[in-house]
Amino acid sequence: xxxxxxxxxxxxxxxxxxxxxxxxxxxxxxxxxxxxxxxxxxxxxxxxxxxxxxxxxxxxxxxxxxxxxxxxxxxxxxxxxxxxxxxxxxxxxxxxxxxxxxxxxxxxxxxxxxxxxxxxxxxxxxxxxxxxxxxxxxxxxxxxxxxxxx
Numbered sequence: 673x674x675x676x677x678x679x680x681x682x683x684x685x686x687x688x689x690x691x692x693x694x695x696x697x698x699x700x701x702x703x704x705x706x707x708x709x710x711x712x713x714x715x716x717x718x719x720x721x722x723x724x725x726x727x728x729x730x731x732x733x734x735x736x737x738x739x740x741x742x743x744x745x746x747x748x749x750x751x752x753x754x755x756x757x758x759x760x761x762x763x764x765x766x767x768x769x770x771x772x773x774x775x776x777x778x779x780x781x782x783x784x785x786x787x788x789x790x791x792x793x794x795x796x797x798x799x800x801x802x803x804x805x806x807x808x809x810x811x812x813x814x815x816x817x818x819x820x821x822x
Contacts, residue, residue, distance in 0.1 A: 674786065676759060677707050677722075680799045683790040685710045688783055700729040701738040708742045723747040723758070723805075761808070762801035 673689040687703045689695060695703075704722075711720060722744050724730045739746060770789050776782045 675703060676763065676790075677710075678763070678798055678801070679716065680802050681795045682793075682798060684714070684716070686783075686787065686790070688779075691779070695727075695729045697729045697732040697734045700735055704735075704738055704742055704744070708744075720744045721747055723749065725749055758801040758805045762804055766797075 675687040676683060677685045685707050726749055
């Protein structure tokens with residue numbers, strides 16, 4: 673499994689989960705802590721706004737406390753709304769299309785190819801994902817919370 677944090681310009685952090693493990697609150701907190709270090713390292717000075725779904729590791733009391741301590745803000749996410757997750761409607765479908773039909777001999781090859789693909793994407797690719805999110809939020813509001821899909 674891959675967790676990706678991205679800005680309107682580029683990928684900030686990728687976190688690959690090892691096989692046969694699951695994300696629990698502590699693991700997610702470790703990832704958020706790594707994200708905070710990465711943000712400082714690359715010199716992002718604007719507010720960090722997280723957009724994640726309502727999975728338990730994202731909403732536990734421990735995670736909420738860590739998010740507050742790390743000085744992140746969270747964009748509210750309606751329940752059962754994959755149509756409002758930019759990774760689901762923008763980033764991952766295009767990444768999957770790129771990887772389709774390729775054969776890899778080990779996990780490290782997959783990780784390397786994923787990182788290369790992210791690096792090849794233009795700023796416009798990432799900006800488009802955010803613009804599409806704004807459009808989908810507007811539609812969601814117009815239809816009073818029903819699924820937006822497209």
